[in-house]
Amino acid sequence: MKFRRITTLLIGLLIGPILSLPLQAQEVTLNFSDADLVAVINSVSQITGKNFIIDPRVKGKVTVVSSKPLNKKEVYNVFLSILQVHGFATVPTKNAIKIIPDATAKQSAAPFSSGKRNPGDQLITRVLSIKYINAAQLVPILRPLVAQQGHLAAYPATNVLIISDRASNINRIDRIIAEMDKEIDSDIEIIKLKHAFAAEVVRLLTSLNIASPDQKNPAAGGVKVTADERTNSILLSGERTSRLKYRAIISDLDAPVESSGNTHVVYLRYADAKNLATILSNVGKEVIKAEAKNVGTTGGGGAADTVSVQADESSNALVIHAPASVFPSLRAVIQQLDIPRAQVHIEAIIAEVSIDTANELGVQWLLTNEPDGPIFSTNFAGSGLDIGAIQGGLIPEGGALGLGSIDDGGLSFITLIRALQGDARSNLLSTPSIVTLDNQEAEIIVGQNVPFVTGESTGSISDTSNPFRTIERQDIGISLRVKPQINEGGAITLEIEQEISNISGSATSAVDIVTNKRSIKTTVQLEDGALLVLGGLIDEVDVQTEQKVPILGDIPILGALFRSSKSTKVKQNLLVLIRATIIKNSASARLLSYKKYNFMRDLQIERNGEDGIGPVLVPYE
Secondary structure, three states: OOOOOOOOOOOOOOOOOOOOOOOOOOOEOOEEEEEEHHHHHHHHHHHHOOOEEEOOOOOOEEEEEOOOOEOHHHHHHHHHHHHHHOOEEEEEOOOOEEEEEHHHHOOOOOOEEOOOOOOOOOEEEEEEEOOOOOHHHHHHHHHHHOOOOOEEEEEOOOOEEEEEEEHHHHHHHHHHHHHHOOOOOEEEEEEEOOOOOHHHHHHHHHHOOOOEOOOOOOOOOOOEEEEEOOOOEEEEEEEHHHHHHHHHHHHHHOOOOOOOOOEEEEEOOOOOHHHHHHHHHHHHHHHHHHHHHHHOOOOOOOHHHOOEEEEEOOOOEEEEEOOOOOHHHHHHHHHHHOOOOOEEEEEEEEEEEEEEEEEEEEEEEEEEEOOOEEEEEOOOHHHOOOHHHHHHOOOOOOEEEEEEEOOOOOEEEEEEEEEEEEEEEEEEEEOOEEEEEOOOOEEEEEEEEEEEEEEEEOOOOOOOOOOEEEEEEEEEEEEEEEEEEEOOOOEEEEEEEEEEEEEOOOOOOOOOOOEEEEEEEEEEEEEOOOEEEEEEEEEEEEEEEEEEOOOHHHOOOHHHHHEEEEEEEEEEEEEEEEEEEEEOOHHHHHHHHHHHHHHHHHHHHHHHHHHOOOOOOOOOO
């Protein structure tokens, strides 16, 4: 009988004495009763010969009952389990093993493992490859199985899972994944239809929620359907047993429709019947020509092979009379054209600041001897009113100072000093917006209809003609004309005509109203929801005008009495931006309407809160 050498290590019940053993001992029996955790770590270090670095937060009492001897490896595995129970983990380094709390262990370079043979309760990180199912779909399923301090994430690019947890728990999760990650008995089946239309059959199946057109999120039955309109076929994928049921449903739907003749009525949901009728008539003629060419005839085969498409605008329906071989082609065209059109919400931001200033200073002289007339005078065109009109009692614009003496029968002289300063400022900030269908031109005008005099005749006492005045009205304000085109990928092409016009507030010598006009006509392309600068204009005009009497006006100091100077400065800053947003469905349209409606309602509430009167829009439902 062969005896095995056994050395026993006993720990006291209360004070926890530790009996040291030689490191060459083969097996030990562990018995701890309410022992200090640090003391247990010292004992394991002596038994296994490992060096430990203990975190100051490592504290606790340990109780272990063992009935059989353990070797060094088994002792260390039991030690890892003790640490796990108390919420601590080991992180191996080059010369020692760190013992730290679980909460910080996964950030402290836990060992990486690519195999399945690892210490039972050692904290490790492993990458698990998933073959057949989507790794991201496993995360919500497996997350409850991972420890609270552990980590679980999916990397979709390579379809793998990254797990940081105890080795024993990772091994358990690996076995669970092995049971789930199996190849499904699925295949793709092509079903060619004879009578029904593939797109219509797919729409019916998906509307009943018995199949899904989305390959990433299949329906509960695991069956996915896709229509190939070019060959009028349905691609069916999923489990073999499930495909048999859907194949039977498709077969029943692909039944010939009883018809009394070649006349059909097709009700449209989105397209305009009148516009579509013209297209279908041309398509039907081309189909008949192609069929005639295939059979080797030169004509269409007589009156029976004619196509007639009439539009009923009241019900938005098409009445089609066509041969049985031609109607499927027309029906396919209708299905592809009778689709909902996306809408585009277009917003323009217009900011303009205009500054118009003018400064004028001039001196005019008049020396006259009645009744002979003027002897000496100075009259500058930029000085406003003619000095000769002063004798008639007219008052010039601005500040005027007149000096002199007027004698009706002798020598008279007049000096007129005139000073004028004009300042006109305008600030325009507008955000016009409009919603229109794809490829449909829309226009919005916000402004006034201003009358302009184009001609008049006042008549006279000797003239028998009637006096008249002709007036032409023009729109003054902000106008936006735009035609959007939605391109593949979400880009939008816009044909834009933007015009801003207003009545000038500066003084002018024009005979009628003067208007300022800025317009932009361009074609741009921008992404959905992006903001684009259409045009920015900074216009600054500085005009200095000086009129003087030769020689006299050049005399230093005194020459100012024979000069007239005028300074005019016009500065305009204009910035126009535009943003286009695609309204893809009714939910997007409701959200946009909700924001605009409630914005106006908040303004009403804010204003009515001041005076306490006025109606308020009801909340948007």
